[in-house]
Each structure stands twice: as C-alpha cells, then as structure tokens.
Amino acid sequence: MTSVKRVHNFNAGPSAMPVSVLEKAQADLLSFEGCGMSVMEMSHRSKEFEGIINTAEADLRELMGIPANYKVMFLQGGATLHFAMQAMNFRPAGASADYIVTGAWSKAAVKEAVKLGATNIAFSGDADKFSRLPAASELKFDPQAAYVHFCHNETIHGVEFKDEPVVPAGVPLMCDVSSDFLSGPLDVSKYAMIYAGAQKNAGPAGVVIVIVRDDMLERVPANLPVMLDYKAMAEAASLHNTPPCWSIYMCGLVFKWLKELGGLDAIYKLNQQKAKLLYDAIDGSGGYYRGHAAPAARSIMNVPFRMPSEELEEQFVKEAKKAELIGLKGHRSVGGLRASIYNAVPLESVKALVDFMAEFQKKNG
Amino acid sequence: MTSVKRVHNFNAGPSAMPVSVLEKAQADLLSFEGCGMSVMEMSHRSKEFEGIINTAEADLRELMGIPANYKVMFLQGGATLHFAMQAMNFRPAGASADYIVTGAWSKAAVKEAVKLGATNIAFSGDADKFSRLPAASELKFDPQAAYVHFCHNETIHGVEFKDEPVVPAGVPLMCDVSSDFLSGPLDVSKYAMIYAGAQKNAGPAGVVIVIVRDDMLERVPANLPVMLDYKAMAEAASLHNTPPCWSIYMCGLVFKWLKELGGLDAIYKLNQQKAKLLYDAIDGSGGYYRGHAAPAARSIMNVPFRMPSEELEEQFVKEAKKAELIGLKGHRSVGGLRASIYNAVPLESVKALVDFMAEFQKKNG
Numbered sequence: 001m002t003s004v005k006r007v008h009n010f011n012a013g014p015s016a017m018p019v020s021v022l023e024k025a026q027a028d029l030l031s032f033e034g035c036g037m038s039v040m041e042m043s044h045r046s047k048e049f050e051g052i053i054n055t056a057e058a059d060l061r062e063l064m065g066i067p068a069n070y071k072v073m074f075l076q077g078g079a080t081l082h083f084a085m086q087a088m089n090f091r092p093a094g095a096s097a098d099y100i101v102t103g104a105w106s107k108a109a110v111k112e113a114v115k116l117g118a119t120n121i122a123f124s125g126d127a128d129k130f131s132r133l134p135a136a137s138e139l140k141f142d143p144q145a146a147y148v149h150f151c152h153n154e155t156i157h158g159v160e161f162k163d164e165p166v167v168p169a170g171v172p173l174m175c176d177v178s179s180d181f182l183s184g185p186l187d188v189s190k191y192a193m194i195y196a197g198a199q200k201n202a203g204p205a206g207v208v209i210v211i212v213r214d215d216m217l218e219r220v221p222a223n224l225p226v227m228l229d230y231k232a233m234a235e236a237a238s239l240h241n242t243p244p245c246w247s248i249y250m251c252g253l254v255f256k257w258l259k260e261l262g263g264l265d266a267i268y269k270l271n272q273q274k275a276k277l278l279y280d281a282i283d284g285s286g287g288y289y290r291g292h293a294a295p296a297a298r299s300i301m302n303v304p305f306r307m308p309s310e311e312l313e314e315q316f317v318k319e320a321k322k323a324e325l326i327g328l329k330g331h332r333s334v335g336g337l338r339a340s341i342y343n344a345v346p347l348e349s350v351k352a353l354v355d356f357m358a359e360f361q362k363k364n365g
Numbered sequence: 366m367t368s369v370k371r372v373h374n375f376n377a378g379p380s381a382m383p384v385s386v387l388e389k390a391q392a393d394l395l396s397f398e399g400c401g402m403s404v405m406e407m408s409h410r411s412k413e414f415e416g417i418i419n420t421a422e423a424d425l426r427e428l429m430g431i432p433a434n435y436k437v438m439f440l441q442g443g444a445t446l447h448f449a450m451q452a453m454n455f456r457p458a459g460a461s462a463d464y465i466v467t468g469a470w471s472k473a474a475v476k477e478a479v480k481l482g483a484t485n486i487a488f489s490g491d492a493d494k495f496s497r498l499p500a501a502s503e504l505k506f507d508p509q510a511a512y513v514h515f516c517h518n519e520t521i522h523g524v525e526f527k528d529e530p531v532v533p534a535g536v537p538l539m540c541d542v543s544s545d546f547l548s549g550p551l552d553v554s555k556y557a558m559i560y561a562g563a564q565k566n567a568g569p570a571g572v573v574i575v576i577v578r579d580d581m582l583e584r585v586p587a588n589l590p591v592m593l594d595y596k597a598m599a600e601a602a603s604l605h606n607t608p609p610c611w612s613i614y615m616c617g618l619v620f621k622w623l624k625e626l627g628g629l630d631a632i633y634k635l636n637q638q639k640a641k642l643l644y645d646a647i648d649g650s651g652g653y654y655r656g657h658a659a660p661a662a663r664s665i666m667n668v669p670f671r672m673p674s675e676e677l678e679e680q681f682v683k684e685a686k687k688a689e690l691i692g693l694k695g696h697r698s699v700g701g702l703r704a705s706i707y708n709a710v711p712l713e714s715v716k717a718l719v720d721f722m723a724e725f726q727k728k729n730g
Contacts, residue, residue: 007401011408014610022395022403029391030384036372036689038387040569040615043376043692076441076571077592078606084590115588199607204405206441206571206609223480225449227442241443242564244571245379246611250405324401327408 008349011327012155012302013179013200016344021253039249044242052245053238056252063258066188066211071234073210074248076227079105079178079197082208083112086174086193089220089230091117091146098122098145100165103130103154104333105176113149120145130157132294136166143168147192153180153299155200156331158292158338160299164190172216180301181209182258183343184268192216200301201343203251206244258343267343274341274350275300281354288361292336304330304338313337316360325353373714376692377520377667378544379564381709386618404614409607417610418603421617428623431553431576436599438575439613441592444470444543444562447573448477451539451558454585454595456482456511463487463510465530468495468519469698470541478514485510495522497659501531508533512557518545518664520565521696523657523703525664529555537581545666546574547623548708549633557581565666566708568616571609623708632708639706639715640665646719653726657701669695669703678702681725690718 009016032039035048042048057072066072075082086109091097096118099110102125113119120142123134141148148167152175153160160180164187167173172192181196188194193212199205212230220231226240227233233240238248261267279298282289282305292304307313313336317329330336341350374381397404400413407413422437431437440447451474456462461483464475467490478484485507488499506513513532517540518525525545529552532538537557546561553559558577564570577595585596591605592598598605603613626632644663647654647670657669672678678701682694695701706715 004395005399005401006396009402009406011402011406011411013607014406014409017403017406019395022405026391026394029394030369030387031371034370036370037374037376037691038382040387041374041376041379041382044379044570045697046376076443076446076609078441080606081441081590081592084592112590115590197607199610204611205409205607206612225446225477225480227446227449241445242379242562242570244441244609244612246569247571247609326402332410 007324007326008352009326009345010339010341010349010353012331012338012340013197014205015200015327015340015342017204017250018254018257018344021250021257024253025250040246042245044239044245049245052249052252053243056248056255059252059255059259060209063182063255063264064186064188069214070188071212071214071217073212073230073233074238074243074251075208075210075233076206076244078208079176079195080108080112082176082195082210083109084116085228085230086147086149087113087116088224088228090172090174090193090216092219092221093117095146096120096142096144098141098148098171100134100139100148100150101125102133102151102159103157104331105154105156105178106149106151109149109151109176122148125159129292130154130159131292131297133159133161133297134165139165141168141171143171145171147172147174149174149176151175152177153301155179155302155340156304156334158299158302158304159297160301180299182264182267183271183301185264198247198251200340201254203254204247207247207251209251270347271300271341271343274345274347275303277347277350277354278303278339278341281357285357285361288365289357292334301342302338302340304334304336306336310335312364315364319360320356323356325356372689372691373717374691374710375704375706375714375718377696377703377705378562379570380692380705380707382569382615383619383622383709386615386622389618390615405611407610409604409610414610417614417617418608421613421620424617424620424624425574428547428620428629429551429553434579435553436577436579436582438577438595438598439603439608439616440573440575440598441571441609443573444541444560445473445477447541447560447575448474449481450593450595451512451514452478452481453589453593455537455539455558455581457584457586458482460511461485461507461509463506463513463536465499465504465513465515466490467498467516467524468522469696470519470521470543471514471516474514474516474541487513490524494657495519495524496657496662498524498526498662499530504530506533506536508536510536512537512539514539514541516540517542518666520544520667520705521669521699523664523667523669524662525666545664547629547632548636548666550629563612563616565705566619568619569612572612572616574616635712636665636706636708639710639712640668642712642715642719643668643704643706646722650722650726653730654722657699666707667703667705669699669701671701675700677729680729684725685721688721690721
C-alpha cells in the first residue's frame, strides 16, 4: 500500500479508483512494461497499444460474459453524446422511440432524443421527484417503437433497476448503464445496446464503453458523420482515428483488478455489504438522515439523503471534508447529500462515513 | 532526469511528451498536489479540477496570445469529429463551404463535409501526390462560402503552410492545426476557428482544443445535439458533462513546460534547428533519402521520406527499432518512412536519427 495521503472518496464521477491500479499506472508512467514510452506516447497502431485495447476488451467480455454476437467499442463524448448517437443510429426517419424516465440522466437522454425525432415517454417519475421505479402496469410502450431506452442507475436520484423492464416482443432494449456498470452481474443478452461513461466504475473520464448487438448495426443509416456512426466505429474496432488511449489503458487495469478480485459476483457481494451498512445507518437514525429513493428502488452505488435542515447539510459537508470524507455534497440540481460508493470505494471508507454520521448526529441531532 | 529506459520517439501521434511533464504526472498520480486523490478521481466540478482547467486555458491564452474575443474549449472526438461539427455549426442549410485539400487530413475533412452539405474544393494537391502547397492563383474560392477550411500541417504528407491563404473578404477562415499546434507562433486573430487534436504537441489523445471567435457562435443553429453544439460547449466552458479530465491536466502540464522553455518563439527556434538537421541529412544523401514534400512546403513537424527500395525501407525501420529509434514507418496510406519531430522530441533524438541514417547508407548504400 501507498504511503501517499489518500482521502475517503465519495465522488459521483470521476470517482475513486483502486489504489493498486493507480500504483501500476504510476510505476509504468514513463515506460510501459519497459518499452521506453509512456502509454500516452505510443502509436495507437503499435503492437503495444493493440495489446492494451485487445486485452481490455477480452477481459471485459470475460467479466460480463458478453456474447460473441456483440461488439465492444471504446468511444468518446460521455453518455450525453451517445444519447444523440443512439437516436441517429437506431431510430429510422419517421419512427418513434420509447423512453423510461426515472431521473436526471434518463431525462437528459430524452432531451437529446426529441431534437432528432419522435420520442414517446413510456413513464416518468418526475411527479414523485424521481424517487421510485415504475410498476410494469405504468409503462406505456409503443409496440412499434424503434427501441426502448432506460437508465439502469440514476446517479443523481439514487434509483436503480433490479431487473430489466419487460418490453413488447421484438422491441430492442437499450440502456445507459454508466453509474452501475460492473457493479455486479448483468445479462447483456437482454439488451440490443448498453453504454457506460467509464468515470464511475470502469476507469477515468474520457471514454465511453458501448456494447451493441451485431444485428443492430445493420440498421445504421448511410452517410452519418463517421465518428457518430456505430457501424463504422465497430468495423474499425474503435480505431478509426486516435482513441482515448490512456483512458482505455486505465479501464484495462481496472478490468484486471476486478478479475483478480473474483469477478462481478465477488464485487457485487462487497457492494451489497457496503450499501447495507450505509442504508442501515440512514434507516437507524430515527429520521435524522432520510434517503431520497424508495427502499425498493435504492441504488447500491449512489446514496442521496437529506438531513433536518440545509444548514445542517452544509455543516455536515464541511466537517466531513475536514475529516477527509470527500464528495458528499448532493448534485446541485437536487441539493442535500450523496455518497457514491462505487466498486473502488473500500468498505473502510463506508465505515468511516457511517461512524462520522453517528458522531455528527450525536453532536448536532 | 529519469533512470527509466526511454527510446527515441518519432511517432506521428500519440507521440513523445516532455520527460519532466511525465515525471510530474507520475509523482502526483495517487495524490494531486497532496489532495489525497488522483486527477482521475476528482470531480470535474471540484475546486481542484477547476484550477487545472482554468490554469490550462490561461496558460494557453498567454502562450498563443489568444485575443479576448475567442473562446477556448477542451472537447472530444479527435479532429475527425470536428470536421463534421464545423459543418453542422457553421455552414447554414443551403450554403456551401470551401475546402483547400493538401493531404490526407484536409481530404478527410472533405469526406465529412460532403455528407452534410454543399462542399467546394477550392484546391486539391491530389494530382501531385500532396507534395506541395497551392499558389494563390490556384485557389478557386466561392466569395459566398460559409467558410474556408484548410489543414495547417499535413501529418502524413509532411506539407505545412507558412502563411495563411488569403481568402475573399468576410469569409471566415478555419483550420485544423492538429499536427503543428504550438510548434511556433500563430496569429489566431486571422482565424474564425482553429482546432487541434492534442496528441501531437499539446498532450495525450482524448482531447481536442477548439478556439472559436465569439461572433461565430451566433451562427450555430438551434437544436443541435448538445455535445455537437459549439455554442453550448462554450457556454458551459467545456463542462456540460464530464470532460476528459486527465488529458486536459496533461495538456496543462505541457503548456507550463512550454512557458518555462520560453514560449512559442523559443520552441520554434528549436524546431527549426531540428528540422534543418534532418532535411540537410536527406538533401545531403545524394538521393539515397528523398523527401516527399517540395522544399517550399516542407513541414518542420513531420518528415516523410523514401529510400531506393521498399526492401531497404523495411530493413531501415527494423534496424532503427533495434537501435531504439521508434515510429519511423510511414503511414500505411503512403508507405516509406516518416520521422515526426514534435516539440517534445529532443535535439539529441534527431541527432541520433541523422547518425543512424548516415551509418545505414554507408553500410547499405
């Protein structure tokens, strides 16, 4: 372990990365595996980088059990660019697509989709402040929809799907899985496409991992700008132009770390343990701390909660920071507090937070 | 200086970075300036990252003397995405834009532009294998063009503009400056927009620096996908969503390095010295080495050259690699050899190359 100062990092993204991954990157920074160049300095068409990106893909395929008829791409622009690309690539002219809206990010996807064509809101949790998931009966699907889109885990509102929504037969299911990607097993075969901004569980910002079923690529219209064309990107194996090499490299190191840890079942167990510890602390506070999401919808990654007053919330964030608990302020759009407890946040950090919460309540409650 | 093995790095991009920059990044990798988090782990809305991106912008403005009425953005997608965005943002429906084609990259810009609207080729050097620049009389401009686009330095063909082409009054001039960005002074005030993929002189892959004159942003049409909308990106100061934080950080370190070195005049002198050394070696070889570009068009960054046979070229690359001279193979589209001698390639590396060339000719010539 490092002797460098490290804080308890509850950032929502970019967020904590495994210490051993950072140490490996640090050791190799000036010369990747003795090749005499940094990963940042090598051609993306070199044998060394080919090894990096191919190994990253192979490890991700193994971790998630991605079927062979899916393409894996390392692209750019954040999930927000892919909100638009999804519509450009998979909603033909004149067709409509269905969107399930359970929080800020699925709402942001709709914002891009409506600019580009017909968009049906199959459900919106807006009236309930995005605190819950839809019941099956509330989902108003269009059986002719080009696809159904949802967000697996709402980073801001802390609402997470436990199972895939059941969509009309033959309608492709697509999902922004950014903030709970790799937090546990996911049955990729249920999806036509999933995508994830890396900067939560997979690596640093600057790369989006896109996983698309082969047959979907036949639907991509001709003449899209090449960088917005999933078919072209898949055919070039993410190397049409220079990819975000360093971010891909770091993702690869994270995938190796996950494999060494025992894979997605193992990390899921640990994540459940961490989440239980924190939710129990909230639920056991006699209402001093109040979770935003309805218990059945609770995210194991992002835990937004409130306190009796905004003044106390502000004081909490301030004192937590002094105690080296970082990133606990809620998103500016909803206020309050939020602890993001991604894969790389150790159990000890959650314990430190829970202890701090109890101590704070004792002093100020 | 580091004791780690380092090679002579002539990669065309991603390419050599300054050793002192890499060492600083390495030292701070687990805890940026003692804050307890890696740059890869901190919120893009934190004070620390705000400091990183604002300082990077301020240093770049100072280095280049960017006028106050220009916006500086750190975006994604490589220059190739911006070929399309430029047309989407600045060529209104029904209007045409002019393109000067002097090599593979300006040709690639045209490929994207024609998908999106009317595109006039004001000049093409294709018939001369992109070995020269146009004379003023050869430029067939449309005085009504939405803009004129050119590529300042052709990475593959080694052809570099020394002065801006003179365009019809009132027509905005736009330029892909990716591969000679920051290689010397540039009068930004002559341009409506310049943009550069960072992975040559500015930093690692994964970030594109876009500099746009304010009045151009008024031309951006409504309802573009937000990540493709320069006006929205400028208004959000590159922070609409999570930017490529690490790549921006590295660019900032490179800007600091350039300032410490004495700025763009100083690096330009050094670049001229390096280029002269290499071109003199080519010209003094009695035709054994032959430069691709016409002398008046020669790039000081990318030096493509040929040898008497493809077999010798292959042998040269192989033996050079053994001598730790890396990245000398020409681009797959043109063959031959190419030495990229960007800002961070030290004079010693060019000397080592020139010595190797003389030795190789003596043995095999």
